[in-house]
Amino acid sequence: MTRMTIEQAIHQALAEEMLRDERVILMGEGVATKRRDLVQDFGAARVRNTPLAEAVIAGTAVGAAASGLRPVVDLLFAPFLAYAMDALVNSAGKLRYLSGGQFDFPLVAMSMTGSGWCVGAQHNHNLEAMFAHAPGLKVVMPSTAADCKGLLKAAIRDDDPVLFFSDLALLHQEGDVPDTADHLVPLGQAAVRRMGNDVTLVGYAKTVEVCLQAAAQLQAQGIAAEVIDLRTLKPLDEATLLNSLRKTGRLVVVTEASGLCGLAAELAALAATRAFDALRAPVVRLTGPDAPAASSWVLEQAALPSVEAVVQAVRGMLAEAAAGREALAAS
Amino acid sequence: MSVEGSAAEAIRRLEAMLLVRAYEEKLAELQRAGAPGTCASVGQEACAVGVAGALEARDRILTNHRSAGHLIARGADPGRLVAEVLGRVDGYCGGRSGSLHISAKALGVVLTSTIVGGELSMAPGVALAQKMGHGEPGGIVAVFFGDGAACEGIFHESLNLAVQWQLPLLFVCENNDWQAFVHRRETMPGNAIAAWAAGHGLPVATVDGNDVEAVHEAARDAVAAIRADGRPRFLELATYRLRGHFEPDDQAYVDADELARWQARDPLQIQAGRLLAQGALDAGELAQLRERAAARIVAAVTFAQASAWPDPRTLTRHVYAEQGARP
Ligand SMILES: Cc1ncc(C[n+]2csc(CCOP(=O)(O)OP(=O)(O)O)c2C)c(N)n1
Ligand SMILES: [Mg+2]
Numbered sequence: 001m002t003r004m005t006i007e008q009a010i011h012q013a014l015a016e017e018m019l020r021d022e023r024v025i026l027m028g029e030g031v032a033t034k035r036r037d038l039v040q041d042f043g044a045a046r047v048r049n050t051p052l053a054e055a056v057i058a059g060t061a062v063g064a065a066a067s068g069l070r071p072v073v074d075l076l077f078a079p080f081l082a083y084a085m086d087a088l089v090n091s092a093g094k095l096r097y098l099s100g101g102q103f104d105f106p107l108v109a110m111s112m113t114g115s116g117w118c119v120g121a122q123h124n125h126n127l128e129a130m131f132a133h134a135p136g137l138k139v140v141m142p143s144t145a146a147d148c149k150g151l152l153k154a155a156i157r158d159d160d161p162v163l164f165f166s167d168l169a170l171l172h173q174e175g176d177v178p179d180t181a182d183h184l185v186p187l188g189q190a191a192v193r194r195m196g197n198d199v200t201l202v203g204y205a206k207t208v209e210v211c212l213q214a215a216a217q218l219q220a221q222g223i224a225a226e227v228i229d230l231r232t233l234k235p236l237d238e239a240t241l242l243n244s245l246r247k248t249g250r251l252v253v254v255t256e257a258s259g260l261c262g263l264a265a266e267l268a269a270l271a272a273t274r275a276f277d278a279l280r281a282p283v284v285r286l287t288g289p290d291a292p293a294a295s296s297w298v299l300e301q302a303a304l305p306s307v308e309a310v311v312q313a314v315r316g317m318l319a320e321a322a323a324g325r326e327a328l329a330a331s
Numbered sequence: 332m333s334v335e336g337s338a339a340e341a342i343r344r345l346e347a348m349l350l351v352r353a354y355e356e357k358l359a360e361l362q363r364a365g366a367p368g369t370c371a372s373v374g375q376e377a378c379a380v381g382v383a384g385a386l387e388a389r390d391r392i393l394t395n396h397r398s399a400g401h402l403i404a405r406g407a408d409p410g411r412l413v414a415e416v417l418g419r420v421d422g423y424c425g426g427r428s429g430s431l432h433i434s435a436k437a438l439g440v441v442l443t444s445t446i447v448g449g450e451l452s453m454a455p456g457v458a459l460a461q462k463m464g465h466g467e468p469g470g471i472v473a474v475f476f477g478d479g480a481a482c483e484g485i486f487h488e489s490l491n492l493a494v495q496w497q498l499p500l501l502f503v504c505e506n507n508d509w510q511a512f513v514h515r516r517e518t519m520p521g522n523a524i525a526a527w528a529a530g531h532g533l534p535v536a537t538v539d540g541n542d543v544e545a546v547h548e549a550a551r552d553a554v555a556a557i558r559a560d561g562r563p564r565f566l567e568l569a570t571y572r573l574r575g576h577f578e579p580d581d582q583a584y585v586d587a588d589e590l591a592r593w594q595a596r597d598p599l600q601i602q603a604g605r606l607l608a609q610g611a612l613d614a615g616e617l618a619q620l621r622e623r624a625a626a627r628i629v630a631a632v633t634f635a636q637a638s639a640w641p642d643p644r645t646l647t648r649h650v651y652a653e654q655g656a657r658p
Binding site: 030034050079117118123289290292294295 | 367428444482518641650
């Protein structure tokens with residue numbers, strides 16, 4: 001294992017994949033400025049600074065991907081994806097299908113988002129669900145350095161377009177990354193970060209840590225929470241989620257993104273449609289508000305689901321169960 | 332105008348530039364002490380002051396991430412600006428914006444966007460409303476943007492629409508050679524944005540963006556022309572970003588010689604040097620102007636730091652219209 005930050009893990013993944021496959025190219029506003037060593041190692045033709053023009057950066061990636069290259073584009077902050085949305089959603093996501101399967105779109109669109117930098121809603125917007133909603137696209141949003149490296153490498157090797165989101169607040173966080181020559185984390189696999197029988201807590205990116213801290217507090221109160229890190233938002237690892245839910249019967253989904261039509265809603269639907277019989281309490285969604293992210297530190301932080309809120313939600317679920325049992329016994 | 336009158340105006344422009352510089356440098360200092368970073372407009376003060384001085388209160392402007400000069404030149408209170416950067420309630424946007432999207436409707440600073448090109452996408456609409464009678468009579472609209480924004484497709488869409496619909500819109504491109512961490516020469520074949528604009532069939536002018544008098548004159552002519560015929564104009568200001576993109580920024584990627592060349596063309600020094608040479612100002616008076624600007628910024632910081640944090644219970648206010656909130 002080697003300790004490194006998420007930023008370093010991402011860089012390693014890029015370097016390794018560029019070394020492994022000369023079809024991999026990197027494009028974006030300032031990528032060649034930021035990643036000088038990649039320019040040195042792989043040449044300016046493969047590591048390209050672009051004009052400030054997200055629509056054509058993404059479009060170029062789509063065209064190149066369909067024509068033999070494997071582009072990785074860094075679109076910086078997630079809200080800038082709005083300019084790139086046409087190429088990603090209408091072209092990359094649809095033209096395999098509309099061409100009757102004639103084309104592959106092996107491309108990765110990277111961007112950062114999330115609270116922690118006080119930059120406000122035009123830089124901080126967890127809009128990953130918008131892309132999960134679009135057919136043909138895959139979406140990952142890891143929480144650890146090892147997963148960032150392994151999932152980015154897997155995303156680059158995937159023959160479908162993958163949106164790779166990084167959580168701003170986690171970029172400088174360190175973690176252990178396996179030293180194996182080819183550390184890959186397959187798309188579509190969630191990770192069980194902690195085992196427990198009483199309740200399933202699900203998060204991704206920074207809310208995994210929120211769930212883990214809540215689980216630690218709950219343990220002190222005699223409640224065993226299982227914590228699942230989604231890692232890939234699409235395709236969803238339904239099996240891992242359902243297995244956990246059949247065991248615990250209780251689900252709390254914690255996201256920084258707002259709730260309406262988001263991943264939390266999707267998981268609630270999954271629970272209701274596929275594990276209804278196992279549910280012992282209504283699903284709880286703890287999400288960001290239906291509001292743009294404010295810049296002010298206090299407002300930015302107030303928008304995040306807190307550890308206390310998770311603990312309270314779980315205690316509420318279990319208290320209801322206890323009250324229900326008492327009522328039953330009294331009747 | 333009398334020579335004295337114009338000297339007084341030139342001194343006022345110098346004062347305004349000094350205030351912007353003092354503000355930007357103070358914010359960089361605050362950032363080093365832990366405050367949120369900002370996109371400083373150091374080196375571009377003449378652009379903001381020269382253009383804003385050619386506009387009237389009835390005119391409206393749109394700006395972007397590098398907006399402090401535009402806001403201050405438009406009369407914004409530095410105390411409320413610092414409060415906004417620090418995320419406090421007395422900021423122009425109640426702390427919701429931070430430094431990157433500060434609008435101040437009462438000052439005619441409308442729809443600031445930090446999405447590069449966002450201001451260019453909205454400017455035709457503001458000008459259309461003006462044209463259709465929803466602004467102050469005779470007002471025009473000016474939109475500030477950078478050379479990087481000109482690389483976004485929306486730049487061309489915006490120009491084309493403004494020309495085709497004959498909108499009273501002044502496009503002000505501050506070509507500062509930088510697009511975040513990428514030099515302009517890496518992103519476009521020529522040096523000038525004006526050539527692209529000219530292709531859309533509107534009158535263009537290019538001036539030294541570090542000479543506030545030249546900027547002012549060119550802006551005045553363009554504004555007068557727009558008021559006369561209601562059609563758009565394009566003004567390119569050749570300037571340079573003397574600090575980094577976003578504080579903190581060590582500028583390690585910047586060519587030192589190029590930076591030094593532009594530092595030698597500091598817009599404040601150009602204007603101060605001119606006024607000293609003309610005898611309109613002496614060294615003592617210049618020092619006084621500097622001190623006055625610095626003192627105003629110190630007071631602004633004191634005000635901002637005393638301002639309260641927003642109440643977290645107001646988190647979801649202003650997402651949607653409130654019933655009966657506006658007549
Ligand atoms: C759509 C979009 N892409 C990228 C960014 C990140 N970014 C912010 S400012 C900037 C550079 C803008 O360059 P320019 O338009 O020349 O303005 P300047 O910063 O030089 O004033 C970049 C890349 C952004 N805010 N919005
Ligand atoms: Mg620029």
